[in-house]
Amino acid sequence: MSYQWVTLSGYLNDFVRAAWLTLQVTLLAFVVAMLLGLLAALASTSRVAVLRAISSCYIEVIRNTPVLLQIFIVFFGLPSMGITLDAYTAGVIALGVNVGAYLAEVFRAGIQSVPRGQLEAASILGLERSQIFIEVVMPQAARAVYPAIVNNLIQLLLGTSLLSAIALPELTGMATVINARTLLYIQTFTITLIAYLVLSNFLSWVAGMIGARLFHPPLVLAKRARRPLIIRRRVSPGTGE
Numbered sequence: 001m002s003y004q005w006v007t008l009s010g011y012l013n014d015f016v017r018a019a020w021l022t023l024q025v026t027l028l029a030f031v032v033a034m035l036l037g038l039l040a041a042l043a044s045t046s047r048v049a050v051l052r053a054i055s056s057c058y059i060e061v062i063r064n065t066p067v068l069l070q071i072f073i074v075f076f077g078l079p080s081m082g083i084t085l086d087a088y089t090a091g092v093i094a095l096g097v098n099v100g101a102y103l104a105e106v107f108r109a110g111i112q113s114v115p116r117g118q119l120e121a122a123s124i125l126g127l128e129r130s131q132i133f134i135e136v137v138m139p140q141a142a143r144a145v146y147p148a149i150v151n152n153l154i155q156l157l158l159g160t161s162l163l164s165a166i167a168l169p170e171l172t173g174m175a176t177v178i179n180a181r182t183l184l185y186i187q188t189f190t191i192t193l194i195a196y197l198v199l200s201n202f203l204s205w206v207a208g209m210i211g212a213r214l215f216h217p218p219l220v221l222a223k224r225a226r227r228p229l230i231i232r233r234r235v236s237p238g239t240g241e
Contacts, residue, residue: 005187011178011182015175015192018174019195019199021088022160022171025088025095025170026157028092030099032093033098033099036104037100037106040059041105041111044108045111045112067098070094070098074097075166087168095156099156106149109145111141122136146214150208153207154204157200175189
């Protein structure tokens with residue numbers, strides 16, 4: 001059976017290009033998701049009823065409908081409205097909008113986790129609302145929600161496999177093409193599975209390194225966790241470590 005693996009070695013460059021495309025889509029869609037999630041979270045905690053209603057509608061619709069259907073609407077549905085997008089752009093937008101709804105709830109929970117007494121104290125000190133949000137709320141909320149944000153990033157990476165349905169040559173899409181050419185089912189999809197495993201662990205490792213340096217006490221990855229999980233490192237009394 002070694003000749004089968006030798007046959008697939010000729011497609012190594014295709015797998016590498018597909019993995020790079022998968023990583024690009026993941027990061028771009030994550031940026032979109034972060035922006036939408038933060039805006040929706042701020043709207044959901046706003047005093048303006050219209051903003052709260054819009055945010056609630058967005059979150060409920062996106063979280064309670066299939067992501068594959070959302071991808072189809074962006075890629076196949078928007079052209080009927082005169083908006084034509086290529087598979088790459090449609091994939092980034094669809095996944096960004098989808099994950100943004102989940103991040104909105106994560107951000108909202110983080111914002112509401114800040115004790116109200118701190119907000120009142122900051123207000124008494126004369127800080128404006130924007131200063132309170134940036135200097136008081138954001139630092140604490142970011143630490144609280146960072147593990148959930150990383151988990152959503154990993155899920156977004158795995159969700160890019162759905163973009164093969166709109167013929168985007170990411171990892172799953174490329175694997176489908178290579179499998180059709182070679183008919184080496186086990187070998188082709190095993191390589192694809194390993195590629196996803198490598199990418200997800202790479203992103204988890206990078207996020208862990210960032211968390212360990214961004215927060216004090218630092219956040220680090222749990223080494224024995226089955227899924228990418230970030231935990232707090234215990235601080236020994238009387239030490240700075």
